[in-house]
Amino acid sequence: MLFNSLHFLVFFSIVLAAYYSVAHRFRWMLLLLASCYFYMVFIPKYILILFALILIDYTAGLLIEGSAGTRRRTMLVVSLVANIGMLAFYKYFNFLNDNLTALLSMLHLANPATDLNILLPIGLSFHTFQSMSYTIEVYRGNQRAERHLGFYAVYVLFFPQLVAGPIERPQNLLHQFRQEAFFDYARVTDGLKLMLWGFFKKVVIADRLTVLVDRVYSAPGAHNGSELALATYFFAFQIYCDFSGYSDIAIGAAQTLGIGLMNNFNRPYFSKNVSEFWKRWHISLSTWFKDYLYIPLGGNRTGRARWCFNLFVTFLVSGLWHGANWTYLLWGAIHGSYLIFAIATRDFRERIARWTRLESHPELRKLFQVFVTFHLVAFAWIAFRARSISDAVLVVRRIFDFAAWRAPADLGLGRGEIVLALASIAFMEAVHLLERRRNIRHMLKDKPAAVRGLVYAGMILSILFFGKFTSHSFIYFQF
């Protein structure tokens, strides 16, 4: 079920009430049942895929811990192959098959294999990665194998983060299901406030922007450069608000249940460079790739050429993780290129900063860096959002054809809606600016009750007034 739905509100209220009404020893069962229900509401039979992976990884973890040498490695490989194999089958088979067909047709050969008519199990990319991190950490000796199948199953299936992360590590999450969480007013209300903020970002900002972005990107040839540029900027905020909104709801929901999930976003559009952006955007995924791909490849502890190769491959794979389309690979390649370029030009850029005296104006320099980084990231989002490489190229050509720019018209959003969207984005970024020093929810705690009440009532009313409730799913659900 979607977080932004009545179904979830009803479901969550029941789960929260039941959680603090049952004895601690039964809570894992409640969470397991609730998580199974949460997942089965999408497509019931796909829960069997998760059950299969849970059994494989649970068994693999125990066997890895109880073995040595080749057997240990074999068990790890079995786990990785099962997870990646499942992902490859459901997510990439048709993509690979289509490309094979195209390749064979160039050689005047026919492809005997046909595309599969299957739906991608929702959240497959997320929970397989979470499962793999468990077996890898057991293999590395950083995590004890979980003996209780129920707790392990809850680790994989935990509903707040099951379908779109954050992708947790077993060291952080697994042990929390054993710890008894007492009902705590401060913790529960803080979690609810975080969920409220997530809903605001999702239904007020993201779902409003999606109307314009979908309209423009579904037919880029029918729009001029100014409209495509506007849609691209809006998409940058749409995907941020959509995904970070989901993460906030997930983290907040888990917090109300006494479970702490990792932070997944840290004001990414305030990054001063692309490297920093990746420390602030989808943190759980970027750290996953860093720990399990980039560093095993050698990371930056190699020669420069190999370092650049490691970066590029990591970002290509990251792009591929997002979807079975060449556009995602292109997006990954663009980010990899950014980082390689940054490495190659570091000294040069320092010299430019000294020459332009920006070095002696750190705030101005920071502003400039944030501005440039945001635009680099926004440019890359073109490839991410476009339906095809040719669409992406068309969008870029039209955006940079400034002579052909005209005033935006017929964007699917009225002027009032666009103003509302801009005001909401400005409000959100103002909150982010305030949060440089301290979390805003903690700041509000020190304020008088009337001020706090006004703020929370204002948020709720703005969601009710300005929220779009026409059931747009979260962008990252498709991954």
Next chain:
Amino acid sequence: MDKNRRLLLAVRALGILGAAVLFVAKDPYVSLMEALTVHDTVYGDTYRDVKLTPFRIRLPDPVGPPLLQSVPGTTASYRLFITGDSYLPENRGHEPFVRLLSTALREPVFFASITPSDPACLFRDEAPGSEAGRGRVVVVERAERYVSQFAAMQPCRPIVAPPQGARLVAEKLFQQLFEQDTEERLRYFLLNSVFTAPLVEAWNTQLYLRFGILPDLSPVVSKDPPYLFARLETDPALATSFYTAHDDALIAKIADGLERTARTLRTDYGAELIFVPIPNKFTLYHGLVRNDRYDDYLPRLYKELGRRGIHYVDLYRPFMASKESVYWPTDTHWNGHGVALALDAVVRAVQDARKR
């Protein structure tokens, strides 16, 4: 009582409330939902969503008990059948169309809402050929915005029946738990339950009066005379809208679907089909908002149906010609005048079909 205990009590109360709402909304026999809602229509009404002062109309009390029949296996004792949604017996409080038709033709009427399934599903429990030559007539009504569904009719949906045996109960439970329509049912409950409908109505009314914001269902209003039009009919992005072109290929597909159904009804169940597409409110009165071109979809459909020998009732011309409005201003359903015009046309069509 400290803050912790107070909040915990509130959380538990909300949980119990949530469970109760979910239970009512997911009730497999819909009886609980019907008992607790102020509407019987599947969509809820435009009128219910926004009750505007200039639009407030005092509705007459519903007349008589419902004539809703959906008991499997009883079609054998009827000769006149209606399937659709605008004929619902409690529809907006006017004299039920089904009762009026029954009175005019002096015979009982079997009504079942089985849309969007094939109308032949009405007789799913009869053996084909057992009722040949009985002079049966099946009146199939469909709002204009949904007529294109006849191009690809859905297979028969099961009529709700009490479960039998543990296995059936388990299957039913599984279906109810994981059916995809929970969100729609909860939304319907929120908009139409006796507890929340007045709140929703008051909220949406104030939103409109103070800020000019209409709920998604009704984004268009003409000021003089004051009419509300549903998004279903006005949003060019929706396939149900006035702006969706119905080209000749689509018209042919719709006619194909109806022709197949008409043949099945005639040969297997001894029934003549009469198709009654109901012109949308926006089709008739779009001029109050904008003078946009209509693609003459209904007249072209009538022509194609006539060419294939399928009985139909043309309501487009009498509705367009009527000097009096045939729709409630804030509703997607006909008013008494619309019902009267349609009744006259349908009665004549049934009598003609029987003569042939």
